[in-house]
Amino acid sequence: MRGRFGFLLALLAAVAGRAQTLRYTVLVGGNRAGVQTAERVPGGWKVHYEYNDRGRGPKVDTVYRLEQGGRPLSAELSGNDYLKSPFREAFGPGGRGVRWESPAEKGESDDRGAFFVSFNGPPFELGLLAGAALAAGDRMRLLPAGVVSCRRVGETSIGAGTLTQVEVSGLGFAPATVWLDSEGTFFAAVDPWGTTIREGSESSIDELLAIQTKSEKRFWAQLSGRCLRTPKRGIVVRNARLFDPATLAAKEGISVVVEGARIRAVGRDADVRAPEGFDSIDAHGQTLMPGLWDMHVHVGDVDGPLNIAAGVTTVRDLGNDIDRAKALQTDWRDGSAIGPRMLLAGLIDGPGPFQGPTKVLVSTPEEARAAVDRYADLGYVQIKIYSSVAPKLVPVIVERAHTRRLRVSGHVPAFMTAEQAVAAGYDEIQHVNFLFLNFFFDRVPDTRTPARFTAVAEGAASLDLSSPRVQTFLDLLVARGTVIDPTVTVFRSMFLARSGSVDPEFAQVADRLPPVVRRGFLAGGLPVPEGKDALYRTSAGKLLDMVAMLHGRGIPIIAGTDGLAGFTLDRELENYVAAGIPAPEVLRIATLGAAHVMKMDRDSGSIAPGKIADMILVDGEPDRRISDICRVRTVIHDGRVIEAAALDAALGITPAP
Numbered sequence: 001m002r003g004r005f006g007f008l009l010a011l012l013a014a015v016a017g018r019a020q021t022l023r024y025t026v027l028v029g030g031n032r033a034g035v036q037t038a039e040r041v042p043g044g045w046k047v048h049y050e051y052n053d054r055g056r057g058p059k060v061d062t063v064y065r066l067e068q069g070g071r072p073l074s075a076e077l078s079g080n081d082y083l084k085s086p087f088r089e090a091f092g093p094g095g096r097g098v099r100w101e102s103p104a105e106k107g108e109s110d111d112r113g114a115f116f117v118s119f120n121g122p123p124f125e126l127g128l129l130a131g132a133a134l135a136a137g138d139r140m141r142l143l144p145a146g147v148v149s150c151r152r153v154g155e156t157s158i159g160a161g162t163l164t165q166v167e168v169s170g171l172g173f174a175p176a177t178v179w180l181d182s183e184g185t186f187f188a189a190v191d192p193w194g195t196t197i198r199e200g201s202e203s204s205i206d207e208l209l210a211i212q213t214k215s216e217k218r219f220w221a222q223l224s225g226r227c228l229r230t231p232k233r234g235i236v237v238r239n240a241r242l243f244d245p246a247t248l249a250a251k252e253g254i255s256v257v258v259e260g261a262r263i264r265a266v267g268r269d270a271d272v273r274a275p276e277g278f279d280s281i282d283a284h285g286q287t288l289m290p291g292l293w294d295m296h297v298h299v300g301d302v303d304g305p306l307n308i309a310a311g312v313t314t315v316r317d318l319g320n321d322i323d324r325a326k327a328l329q330t331d332w333r334d335g336s337a338i339g340p341r342m343l344l345a346g347l348i349d350g351p352g353p354f355q356g357p358t359k360v361l362v363s364t365p366e367e368a369r370a371a372v373d374r375y376a377d378l379g380y381v382q383i384k385i386y387s388s389v390a391p392k393l394v395p396v397i398v399e400r401a402h403t404r405r406l407r408v409s410g411h412v413p414a415f416m417t418a419e420q421a422v423a424a425g426y427d428e429i430q431h432v433n434f435l436f437l438n439f440f441f442d443r444v445p446d447t448r449t450p451a452r453f454t455a456v457a458e459g460a461a462s463l464d465l466s467s468p469r470v471q472t473f474l475d476l477l478v479a480r481g482t483v484i485d486p487t488v489t490v491f492r493s494m495f496l497a498r499s500g501s502v503d504p505e506f507a508q509v510a511d512r513l514p515p516v517v518r519r520g521f522l523a524g525g526l527p528v529p530e531g532k533d534a535l536y537r538t539s540a541g542k543l544l545d546m547v548a549m550l551h552g553r554g555i556p557i558i559a560g561t562d563g564l565a566g567f568t569l570d571r572e573l574e575n576y577v578a579a580g581i582p583a584p585e586v587l588r589i590a591t592l593g594a595a596h597v598m599k600m601d602r603d604s605g606s607i608a609p610g611k612i613a614d615m616i617l618v619d620g621e622p623d624r625r626i627s628d629i630c631r632v633r634t635v636i637h638d639g640r641v642i643e644a645a646a647l648d649a650a651l652g653i654t655p656a657p
Helices: 002-019 124-135 202-227 303-309 322-334 365-377 391-403 418-423 433-437 451-462 468-480 488-496 515-522 533-552 567-578 583-597 626-630 644-650
Strands: 021-028 031-041 044-051 059-066 072-080 086-094 097-101 106-109 139-143 147-158 161-169 176-180 186-189 194-198 234-244 249-259 262-268 279-282 287-290 292-297 312-317 341-348 382-385 407-410 428-430 483-485 615-618 632-637 640-643
Touching (some): 021 044, 021 202, 044 124, 124 139, 124 147, 124 161, 124 176, 124 186, 147 202, 176 202, 186 202, 234 615, 249 287, 287 583, 292 303, 292 583, 303 312, 303 322, 303 632, 303 644, 322 341, 341 365, 365 391, 382 391, 391 407, 418 428, 418 433, 418 468, 428 433, 433 451, 451 488, 451 533, 468 533, 488 533, 488 567, 567 583, 567 626, 583 626, 632 644, 640 644
Parallel strands (some): 234 279, 234 287, 292 312, 312 341, 341 382, 382 407, 407 428, 428 483
Antiparallel strands (some): 021 031, 044 059, 059 072, 072 086, 086 097, 139 147, 147 161, 161 176, 176 186, 186 194, 234 249, 249 262, 615 632
8 A cells, every 4th residue: 555655656746747847047158147947838838038138138938839749839929039129929820731920020831840940939949949850850841941950969967867969950050059858858058158058057067068069179170171271382372453451452463472371472473483382273353352350259169160251361359258269269270170360358347237248257456457467368469348347447457458468448338438438548449339328428327238229229310420529529539549349230230120121231141141040130120119210220320420420530440240250241341331431441441450450460461471371362343342342252361271152051151142
């Protein structure tokens, strides 16, 4: 009798265990930022997901009804997206077979065996997709478009039990890793930027990340082996149209000799002798120019090849996980993975509810100086101050950084104006919105919240850029030699993109990208209040007016993106031309101008004997038509040769026509 009673208790406990809610911790930049819960309900799961990223972040409730193989028969989602726009999304039976609808898209299909990838779904959905694909033979069609393949990489045991590492290919440019528990349920998706993991297992993040990093490094090494070529002796480029950012002129019929990682000779074809045994590249009249610089990135693995395929041979990372950034820097330098030369800026913020994605948080002068010293000792070249740093600490950071020969830039901290930041010693300001916020301080003293976007979307249109107040501020920038990193494209996307239509900033490239990536351009930007659509559009135009005025006053501009690698820089340069800056000057901004700002122009930024051999061949004349900059064909970087078309194909990108 006792044995039977014990069995019943065990059975009830097991049923209760299956019915319990699974709880997850969400981390952003290594800091706890939110939660995910998954509750078993009859026939499926009920999932809640939310996190706070400096006042932004989604809040989503989802109910999945599943078939036996784990594929959703239906899904209902509601909440708000990352930029706080409310939404409702649904997928289920209807029409010819299944149908779906959200603010971004709607459609129907007779493909009942495909997996619908929701537009605003939680990380838990990646586990459902991996499980369903594995059950279906490792491959599965997607709705609205695409195909994924899954691969069991291996297993590992941690305190929570045995976990299976699964690589999911087909959702983006490279495989995504998801960890499943012994029941095949989502356990974790780990990454230095953002992690969701079963509550109580946070101490296992580093272990899981180390394991998946090994398999990811193999993927990138294989890509490098296929797409990167290292000539035995050197390279000769013949018959090129050479654009020189120093003179803003182009010359036809030019040859360039590269030996090792340096340029050995530059001259007319008839005057340059090709050394014996050097690989020869016939440019066929294509424009040969220095490799591009993206001066505002936060890189991950995939950003390396995306940048190189777009002709970006140098990037400046303005805030990243220290270990990850140094590892990428090493891999890209030695060719074990494909990526640009990388300069590192260390992110410093203050603790609080709006702290940035960094573990380097300071509250005292002693902590501030120690943070600067740590970055300087690691070989960083710049400090980036973030929005929650106390204004009283800004002069402390500036003084220590300049003593250690580091540049200082950043956001304008809360309760501080751009004028005050420049007066305190900023060498550079990130983001054009902070220039506008300088004049909205009475309305938005706290720049840590999304008000730093919405206030500019609503107020830029009416700001008189010719007013004495604005001109006095520009005088200060001129007097101090302050550099501006506008990242204007990301703000135009926020102001102009509308749910259901492709973001106009990326309309020319969206169809070249993998289907799931392309869907992201349908999400829309900031929530636009009733009756303010035209106002937001006018403000987007005012951003370009500010860029034009900066350039007209001789204030140094650098081209940075803070967005999708490669493609966003192309658009940033197009926006500068749209602002009225001549295309040759825009190309100088993105090459020699950037090198000058970083005090590297003696070694980089133009094509001349003795300089680093970072060069690109462009099928067109971007100094005459800036849009030709998207047609990079060949990249020479550190003595290595990469064909952009091969790299694009490996990433699922259709080459530019």
